[in-house]
Amino acid sequence: MHFPSYGKLKFFVASVTFVVLLTWLFLIVGNLENGRSLLLSPCLVEQSMPRYLERDTLELRMREVVEENQQLHLQLSQAQGVATKAQDRNYSNQQWVASADAGPEDGENMAEEPSNQGGNHSDCVHRPMVEKCELIHVACVCAGHNTSRDVVTLVKSILFHRRNPLHFxxxxxxxxxxxxxxLFRSWMVPSIEVSFYDADELKSEVAWIPNKHYSGIYGLMKLTLTKALPSDLTKVIVLDTDITFATDIAELWAIFWRFADKQAIGLVENQSDWYLGNLWKNHKPWPALGRGFNTGVILLLLEQLRRIGWEQMWRLTAERELMSMLSxxxxxQDIFNAVIKQNPALVHQLPCFWNVQLSDHTRSEQCYTEVSDLKVIHWNSPKKLRVKNKHVEFFRNLYLTFLEYDGNLLRRELFGCPSQPSSESIRLQDALEELDEDDQCYDFRRERIMVHRIHLYFLQYEYAPTEDDADVTLVAQLSIDRLQMLEAICNHWEGPISLALYMSDAEAQQFLRYVLASEVLKNRKNVGYHIVYKEGQFYPVNLLRNMALRHANTPYIFLADVDFLPMYGLYPxxxxxIVQLDMAHSKKALVVPAFETLRYRLSFPKSKAELLSMLDVGTLYTFRYHVWTKGHAPTNYAKWRTATxxxxxxxxxxxxxYVVVRRDCPEYDQRFVGFGWNKVSHIMELDAQEYDLVVLPNAFMIHMPHAPSFDISKFRSSSSYRYCLTMLKDEFHQDxxxxxGSSALKYLTAERNI
Structure with a gap:
């Protein structure tokens, strides 16, 4: 056999090395441009990087290439072997590229999901990727106070994992x-769009269907999505509100590429025996294909459904089945399954880890070998967190993590994805740029323009207007350390109440548990609880007051503080x-005289006469007479004693x-935070607008003792705090x-004469 010379052999190996390196470089550039993980093994793509090529993995593969080429140089004497290896490697790369470039139809068999019966593990297969900045659409039906609270937890779990723009x-x-x-307007999460569709306009589409499910008419609304959603929207992920995500929703979105020609609905098999009809004697469920499918998680290919006449299809099926099923x-879910029973080709069956159903007596544990394999958890039982499952503690903890997770942390940007900032974000950014960061009072000024995340009507709220148009709402604000006052206030005031609560996400859940455990509070439906989530350094007392004021639903408001108990009968x-003083046609602020006690246990006076007796013996005092006399001295307590x-x-x-005014009164000035001048400035503006201050002769309220707030401690201990408060007061006078005009100069003069 003839062997080439050593020089030619060396040149041959160098050429092969250059070809290999050039091939790898070509693939790397292609990956970076197209965002596709062609260099990774299918296992690595599926298990570790569902969408993007990670830098660390890329560097690892490059090191492997270098090591391989070093091995080539060590085998100079095996020229034929080197050439063979190079050819094999190039062939392998070509095959990888070919499989990666295959379209949805070409890759259909390669992307086939494992059966529901087998859990979460599958053979290593190549999965189509979701583009880096591709917009993912998610739809939910949400009605009422409680469901609105549930959907926030769902959204948090999605935002926590997501790396794509979302449209809800x-x-x-x-x-x-x-x-x-x-909530979404104040949350200001980047790369999020939100659209709303009026359920009332869709009710006629499904109101004719009798439904025994606890979700009522709203449980049928998902049938109308092809009509409700925009006609140019081609696909959407549809979710129940009792869903928790444990992975990036983009992985679910990618499954649309695996739909066959006729498939239009992606569903997970039902994990209970409901549709098998053997749960009890004479149990007759709606028709279904095998075990049927659960509609808590649905992939809807809207363009395909519209093409085949989905609206007429489900209507005709429902009409036919209702003749025997009655409801x-x-x-x-019953109607979806009946349609699929007649048209099996419509459904693309998803692996069951995309909808692990935690209702009692399900086969959900067959969906996973380990809880870490889970993708989506579905609390589809009226018992919710009290379902029976051997891993329920893990599921509950995962749910509670998102329930109490600080939503402010989810405001992170999606780098590399252009997004259109909201008008609120632009306004906030412009206002921030106008501030001087070297200003000693920068933190105070920043607090005034800060946008806090807000959850209105955190609990069930019901109010029916009175016929005399003289109803009045007690308005107040509080933090979690004042919760103990709520029961007493509700016992003293039977009218509507509007409360702004300054809390973290975890504290809001603590508050919820407190209310549901209270016999007094859980039965009061005319109390509006509005959560303002914590952010910043100060207690935004006037922002909270304004929040409670804006969401009072009566013509008049009683501006109080939560540590005061109104006298029994104050509401009527x-x-x-209000009627006697003709407040509807005059600008009056009715003053409710304020008193205080230093006793934690007080036999609350039931009349003015009893209060005066307690005042005389020293059980009660006029409010703040010993530390801030000027605050209430103009009430003229001496005159009030005998006034009728x-x-x-x-x-x-x-x-x-503390006053009663019309709801259209001026709002509180939000530059004042924490302790100092927050109410003073408001009364000053009422006077500037020529409100008459009228003291009510038979009304009173009593301040109950409590530990000093953190803000008053800062005021007393910080000279900088006091300096900035003085600066804010001067600016308020100027404004x-x-x-x-000139009539407001009296306030500045009065301030300087003190």
Whole structure:
């Protein structure tokens, strides 16, 4: 056999090495441009990097290439072997590229999912990728206060894992629309779009279907999505609100590429025996294919459904089955299954880890070998967290993690994905740029423009307007350390209440548990609880007051503080006074005299006469007489002792009474945070708008003792805090003068004469 010379052999090996390196470089560039993980093994793509090529893995593969080429140089004497290896490797790379470039149809068999019966593990197969900035659409039906609260936890679990822009589509009633629109507007999460669709306009589509399910008419709304959602929307992931994601939703979105020609609905098999009809004697479920499918998680290929006439298809099926079934038991799920029974080609069966159903007596444990394999957890039982499952503690903890997770942390940007900032974000950014970061009072000024995340009507709220248009709402704000006052206030005040609560996500859940455990609070439906989530360094007291004020639903409001107990019967007394003093046609602020006790256990006075007796013996005092006399001195307590009719008082510097006014009164100035001048500034503006201050002769409220707040401690201990408060007061005076002209100069004069 003839062997080439050593020089030629060396040149041959160098050429092969260059070809191999050039091939790898070509693939790397292609990956970076197209965002596709062609260099990774299918296992690595599926298990570790569902969408993007990770830098560390890329570097690892490059090191492997270098090591391989070093081995080539060590085998100079085996020229034929080197050439063979090079050819094999190039062939392998070509095959990888070919499989990766295959379209949905070409890759259909390669991307086939494992059976539901076998758990979460599958052979290593190549899966189509989701583009880096591809917009993912998610739809939910959400109605009422409780469901609105549930959907927030679902959204948190999605946002926690997501790396794509999202567009949420909510089918809502009026209540959920108000709550969720306010929440997302104040949340300001980048790369998120939200659209709302009026459920009332869709009710006629499904109202004719009798339904026994606890979800009521809203449980049938998913049938209408081809009509409700925009006509140019081609596909959407549809979710129940009792869903928790344990993975990136983009992995679910990618499954659309695996649909065969006729498939239009992606579903997980039902994990209970419901559709087998053997749960009890004479149990007759709706028709279904095998065990049927659960509709808690649905992939809807909308363009395909519209093409085949989905609306007519499900209507005709429902009409036919209702002739014998009379009503649905599982709402939309019964009708989806009946349609699929007649048209099996419509369904693309998803692996069951995409909808692990935790209702009692299910086969959900067959979906996974380890709980870490899970993708989506579905609490589809009326018992929710109390279901029976050997891993329920793990599931519960995962759910509670997102329930109490700080939503502010989910405001992270998606780098590399362009997004259109909201008008609120632009306004906030412009306002921040106008601030001087070297200003000693920068933190105070920043607090004024901060946008806090808000969840309105956190609990069930019901209110029916009175016929006399003289109803009044008690308005107050609080943090979690004042929760103990709520039961007492509800016992003293039977009218509507609007409360703004400053809390973290975890504290909001603690508050929820507190209310549900209270016999007094859980039965009161005319209390509006509005959560303002914690952010920043200060307690935003006037922002909280404004939040509670804006969402009072009565013509009049009683501006109080949560550590005061109103006298028994104050609510009907105020309503009567509103009519007698003709507040509908005059600008009056009715002053409710304030008192205090230093005793934690107080036999609350049942009348003015009893209060005066307690005042005389020292059980009660006029409010803050010993530390801040000016705050309430203009009330003229001496005159109040003998007064039998309302009397007018004049404004004086630092006057800060608790008043009843029309709901259209000026709001509190939000530059004042924490302790100091937050109520004083508001009363000053009422006076500037020529409100008459009228003291009610038979009304009173009593301040109950509590530990000093953190903010008053900061005021007392920090000279910088006190300096900035003085600066804010001066700026408020200047703004008041610009707003109300020369008549407002009296406030500045009064302040300087103190």
């Amino acid at each position: 589509h909510f089918i809502t009633d009026m209540v959920a629309h108000q709550i969720l629109s306010s 649905t038991s599982l709402a939309d 007394y105020l309503r009567k006074s 009719t309302p009397y007018k008082v004049e404004w004086e510097a630092d006057f800060e009474p 008041l003068s610009r707003k109300y």
